[in-house]
Amino acid sequence: MSSTLANAVSAVPDARGRFGEFGGRFVPETLMFALEQLTDAYESAKHDPAFQDEFRRILADYVGRPSRLYFAERLTREAGGARIYLKREDMNHTGAHKINNAIGQALLTQRMGKKRIIAETGAGQHGVASATAGALFGLPCRVYMGEEDIRRQELNVFRMKAMGTEVFPVTSGSRTLRDAVNEAMREWMSTVEDTHYIIGSAIGPHPFPMIVRDFQSMIGQEIIEQSNEQIGRLPDAVVACVGGGSNAAGTFYPFVDHEAVELIGVEAGGHAKGLGTHAATLMHGQPGVLHGTFTYVLQDDDGQTADVHSVSAGLDYPAVGPEHSYWKDSRRVRYCSVTDNEALDAFYLCSRLEGILPALETAHAVVETMRVASKRSKDDVVVLCFSGRGDKDCAEVARVMTERDKAGRQKTS
C-alpha cells in the first residue's frame, strides 16, 4: 500500500456523505431529520463492541457465516488460465448476500427504537432478506415490489408472504426496482417516526451507501482471510456483478487499498447498446441525481431517467451506488458489461460444470470471470463473488430460453 491513510481510496465518504464528488443527500427536507438520526445511530453502533458482537453472532449462528471460498476446478479447466475461486454468498441463509445487510439494518432499527421496517426489492432477494429479518426480530415488514418483478419472481413473492411480510405491488412507471425505490422512499416520508427503511443496495442518500457497504464488507474481509489461508496470499483479481452494487461494494471495499489486486465490476449489458435496452449505468450513463444520491445515471438529454432492461431483475436499475461512480472515475475498479445471452449461457455452463445454479445477476459475473481467467496465467487466482443462487430464476430462465429457441428457429427457417 503506497497511499497514506488520509488519502487512501477507502477513506470515504466524508462527513457530507461524499465519495469524491459523488453521493451526498438530495432528498426532501422531511427526510433530513431521519437521515441525521440514522447517521448518529450508525456511528455509535459502529463503535459499540456489543452491537458488533451481536451482529457477528447472528451472522455466524443464523446466516451461516463465514461463507466458503471454493476452488472451482472445472470452471478453471474450462477457462484454461488462472485458478477460479467462488466466494459462496449463495450458501448464506436465504440464498444471497442480501441477508448480511438486512440483519445489520434490522439491528439498527431496534437500536433506534423503531417498530416497523419497509424495503424495496427487484429480484426479490432483498425483499426475502428483509422479510426474514422482520420475522427474526418480530418487526412488521412491508416490501415494495414492481408488478413486472412480481411476475418474474413468483417464488420469492411466496417466500416473503410465508414469512408474514406484506408484498406491496408497485404499478407506477416501469413497474420495476426503480419504481419500488420511489414508492418506498415516499412511504418512509410519512412514516419516518416509527419506521426504518432498509434500503437493499449501496444506493440512496447518505448514510445508506456507507451503511450497506459496511454491512456487506465481511465478504471482502473473509476473502482476504480465506485466500491467505488457502493460497498464502491475496488473489490477483476479484470480480463481482453490479446493479446498485451492494455485493460488489462489500467485496471490493476491503481490497481498494491493496493496489495490486485488480477489481472488476460487471454490469448488465441487456440485448443492445441503445438507451432502454440495457442497464450498464457506468458504461453509458452520465452524472445526475436519482433516489437521493449524486451518481452515474442512465438518462436522456433532459435528465429524465431512462428505461432499463436486463434479463436479471436484480441488475435492472438505471443508476448505481455512488462509491462505484467514485471508483470508476478514480479508475480503481474496471467496469464492463455482459449481455443477457452471455449470462444465460453462463447460467447453464456453471450449473453443468460445477453443479451450482447461479442467480442471473451472478451469471453476469461468471462470464467476465471466465474471460479474465482465460487471459491470466495458471499461477494467478481470480475470485468471483458468487452473490446468489439461481433457484429463484429457474422459471424465468426456462421462459426466456423457450423464446430464444423460437427466435433462433425462425431465423434459420
Add this chain to the structure above:
Amino acid sequence: MNPIDALFRDLRAAGRKAFMPFLTGGDPDLAFTKDALTAVAAAGAHLVEVGLPFSDPIADGPVIQASYTRALNAKLKLGDLFATLKQTAAQPGWKTPMVAMGSYTLIYKRGAAAFIQQAKAAGLSGAVLPDLPVEEAEEFAKVAADHDFKPILLVTPTTSPARAEKIVKACGGFVYVVSIVGITGERDRMPVAITDMIARLRNLTDLPLCVGFGVSKPEHVTELRTLVDGVIVGTAMVRKLEQAGQPGQREKALTELKASVQALVVALNPTP
C-alpha cells in the same frame, strides 16, 4: 425588483394573502398549460407554481407523479415547456409571477446558470427544488443571486430550529412551509402544530411564509388565513389536469379550475 418580492410587498401593504396554485407543465399538453395558466391568473391567483415533470419525483404523491408521467409519455421536453411559458407571460397585461418546481437533476443536467437564464427568459422568477436540501443548495443559491432568481427552500415539521435558521438565510422570495410529514397530497384537516411552527419561523425571518402540502379545501385556507402570507394548492388543481386529458372534458376542466381558484382566493381574502 424581483416580481415575487414586489407581489408580497403589495399584498402585505393591502393586508391580503397570496393564493398560489400548482400546475404541471405539459399535462395533458402544452396548449392546455397555456390556457390553464391564463385561466387561473384571470381567476385571481397571485402566483403560479409550474411543475417541471420528472420521471422519479420522490417528494410528490401519486396524483402529481401520475401527472408528470402523463406529460412525459406525451414526450414533453423542458425546452418546449419554457417556450410555452414565455408565450403565456408575453400576453398583454400578464403580471402573475411564476416559479418552477422541479427535481434538482433537471437543473444539474443543464447547469445551474444555463437553467436559470432559460427559466428567466421563460418568465419564471424563482424555483422550488424540493430535493435540494440547504447543505447542497449553496452553489445554486449563489448563481441564483447573481441572476436575481429566487431559490425557494422548504421547512418541514421535522426541521430542527438550527436547520430552520440556515434554511431561511439561504432562501429567497418566500419560505415554503410544509405543513405535514409526508409527500404532496390532500388531507382532511390541517395539523395543529403548524401554528407553533409559523410562530417560530416569524422570529427567524421577515420573508413571506407560504404553506403547502396537504392544503386542498376552502376550510383549510380559512384556518390558515390569519397565520401565513400565502397558501399553495397542488393536488386538487392537478386533478383538473387529469380531467382535461379525458375526451371532451377540456372546457369543463378549465371552467372548474377557474371556479376552484376563485373560491380559494375568496376564502383566503374574504373582504375584497
